[in-house]
Amino acid sequence: xxxxxxxxxxxxxxxxxxxxxxxxxxxxxxxxxxxxxxxxxxxxxxxxxxxxxxxxxxxxxxxxxxxxxxxxxxxxxxxxxxxxxxxxxxxxxxxxxxxxxxxxxxxxxxxxxxxxxxxxxxxxxxxxxxxxxxxxxxxxxxxxxxxxxxxxxxxxxxxxxxxxxxxxxxxxxxxxxxxxxxxxxxxxxxxxxxxxxxxxxxxxxxxxxxxxxxxxxxxxxxxxxxxxxxxxxxxxxxxxx
Amino acid sequence: xxxxxxxxxxxxxxxxxxxxxxxxxxxxxxxxxxxxxxxxxxxxxxxxxxxxxxxxxxxxxxxxxxxxxxxxxxxxxxxxxxxxxxxxxxxxxxxxxxxxxxxxxxxxxxxxxxxxxxxxxxxxxxxxxxxxxxxxxxxxxxxxxxxxxxxxxxxxxxxxxxxxxxxxxxxxxxxxxxxxxxxxxxxxxxxxxxxxxxxxxxxxxxxxxxxxxxxxxxxxxxxxxxxxxxxxxxxxxxxxxxxxxxxxxxxxxxxxxxxxxxxxxxxxxxxxxxxxxxxxxxxxxxxx
Numbered sequence: 001x002x003x004x005x006x007x008x009x010x011x012x013x014x015x016x017x018x019x020x021x022x023x024x025x026x027x028x029x030x031x032x033x034x035x036x037x038x039x040x041x042x043x044x045x046x047x048x049x050x051x052x053x054x055x056x057x058x059x060x061x062x063x064x065x066x067x068x069x070x071x072x073x074x075x076x077x078x079x080x081x082x083x084x085x086x087x088x089x090x091x092x093x094x095x096x097x098x099x100x101x102x103x104x105x106x107x108x109x110x111x112x113x114x115x116x117x118x119x120x121x122x123x124x125x126x127x128x129x130x131x132x133x134x135x136x137x138x139x140x141x142x143x144x145x146x147x148x149x150x151x152x153x154x155x156x157x158x159x160x161x162x163x164x165x166x167x168x169x170x171x172x173x174x175x176x177x178x179x180x181x182x183x184x185x186x187x188x189x190x191x192x193x194x195x196x197x198x199x200x201x202x203x204x205x206x207x208x209x210x211x212x213x214x215x216x217x218x219x220x221x222x223x224x225x226x227x228x229x230x231x232x233x234x235x236x237x238x239x240x241x
Numbered sequence: 242x243x244x245x246x247x248x249x250x251x252x253x254x255x256x257x258x259x260x261x262x263x264x265x266x267x268x269x270x271x272x273x274x275x276x277x278x279x280x281x282x283x284x285x286x287x288x289x290x291x292x293x294x295x296x297x298x299x300x301x302x303x304x305x306x307x308x309x310x311x312x313x314x315x316x317x318x319x320x321x322x323x324x325x326x327x328x329x330x331x332x333x334x335x336x337x338x339x340x341x342x343x344x345x346x347x348x349x350x351x352x353x354x355x356x357x358x359x360x361x362x363x364x365x366x367x368x369x370x371x372x373x374x375x376x377x378x379x380x381x382x383x384x385x386x387x388x389x390x391x392x393x394x395x396x397x398x399x400x401x402x403x404x405x406x407x408x409x410x411x412x413x414x415x416x417x418x419x420x421x422x423x424x425x426x427x428x429x430x431x432x433x434x435x436x437x438x439x440x441x442x443x444x445x446x447x448x449x450x451x452x453x454x455x456x457x458x459x460x461x462x463x464x465x466x467x468x469x470x471x472x473x474x475x476x477x478x479x480x481x482x483x484x485x486x487x488x489x490x491x492x493x494x495x496x497x498x499x500x501x502x503x504x505x506x507x508x509x510x511x512x513x514x515x516x517x518x519x520x521x522x523x524x525x526x527x528x529x
Contacts (some may be wrong), residue, residue: 022466052467134492135491
């Protein structure tokens with residue numbers, strides 16, 4: 001499928017390519033193909049390309065001299081894309097502890113939704129989530145695929161201290177806080193996994209278009225994995241789906 | 242002992258900055274880098290550095306520094322008077338430093354961010370290709386009293402008395418040139434008129450992430466999906482606030498992006514204090 005894109009100059013050094021659709025997994029695939037082609041063809045003149053739900057931002061090393069010819073080239077590059085539908089996605093299994101002892105907030109959340117805690121856990125661990133992009137904090141994933149029954153508006157006043165590893169729900173989104181941070185989402189679990197490693201050039205193991213599966217673990221296992229993570233002995237390995 | 246500078250006092254929001262951290266936005270890492278890139282570049286050029294060298298940035302209140310080995314330094318950015326061992330010196334010129342010299346910066350007349358460059362740059366940890374401080378990326382995110390920073394000693398460099406004539410147009414300019422942002426076309430005529438006829442005031446919400454303006458633009462722009470943003474992006478919130486994103490801004494945002502500042506204007510607005518006035522001026526890209 002080919003999408004209609006609008007090409008805009010975003011700054012002296014950036015071009016924005018966007019489509020007007022809402023969140024759409026096929027569009028994400030197409031954006032990622034397009035992004036990869038741009039990165040290969042223009043790697044000498046661009047810093048990087050980032051994607052969001054429905055757009056790509058190409059950030060150039062220097063000032064764009066001729067926007068119109070740059071756009072003509074990008075358009076013809078897009079027409080050359082032969083979408084291979086058989087792409088296999090990386091799937092990362094992320095252990096999450098939903099125990100009340102570790103994350104008392106899940107009790108509040110369940111009560112608010114008139115559910116049992118185990119309902120919340122099974123609804124949250126069932127989907128295969130799609131990583132759309134990273135943003136907000138280094139290593140913070142924008143995930144699609146939250147079960148409608150878990151959708152909950154953000155808190156009206158954000159919490160000042162959300163702990164690193166907190167797994168939370170905000171609106172129709174869910175994600176993991178990679179750092180201690182203020183945040184307006186409802187915390188329901190905590191993962192011992194580190195999503196961002198500043199000492200590694202490939203600082204985050206997750207990329208847009210990967211899949212995430214949350215696996216419920218007990219507090220004991222959470223503590224065991226935390227020790228391994230802090231000693232750099234724990235690696236998350238993907239499967240392919 | 243290796244050459245070190247000691248912060249005898251910390252100053253306000255004193256950090257190490259360079260050009261910025263590029264190529265990591267895809268992981269959600271801010272670009273960071275000196276707030277006023279023009280003054281940053283000037284300070285480095287004055288001591289013969291290339292533009293990648295890391296320097297000290299301070300905000301409104303400068304630190305007091307002591308150097309334990311000879312070197313060359315330069316001061317640029319916010320308008321101020323440097324003193325070496327209590328002897329008056331000039332900014333925007335090459336300054337020779339001798340063993341145990343103390344640098345004080347006084348009389349901050351205008352502007353916000355000041356820069357202290359040193360021959361060959363300050364030597365702090367490089368994280369993801371940059372020394373620019375940022376919480377969670379560098380071990381330290383603000384310099385404190387008694388901190389010591391390494392530099393390469395410069396015995397063999399010759400003091401050339403290089404200087405530049407600064408007319409101050411930078412600091413004194415109140416015109417902020419900008420381009421249409423991706424959501425500009427959703428603005429009605431009234432909002433566009435307000436945006437370009439009003440005079441705006443820098444509010445007390447201003448830091449390395451963003452500068453908020455006091456005057457508001459009531460609007461009914463549609464909400465949007467989270468999308469990429471850059472330093473210099475002007476967001477308009479549903480409540481009418483205008484937020485100008487600066488060097489430490491997040492990589493994505495969910496508010497309509499109505500304007501994009503020119504690279505030059507990002508440097509100009511970085512130097513505006515709370516209460517100062519600005520005016521937006523719409524311009525087209527060069528090829529239009």
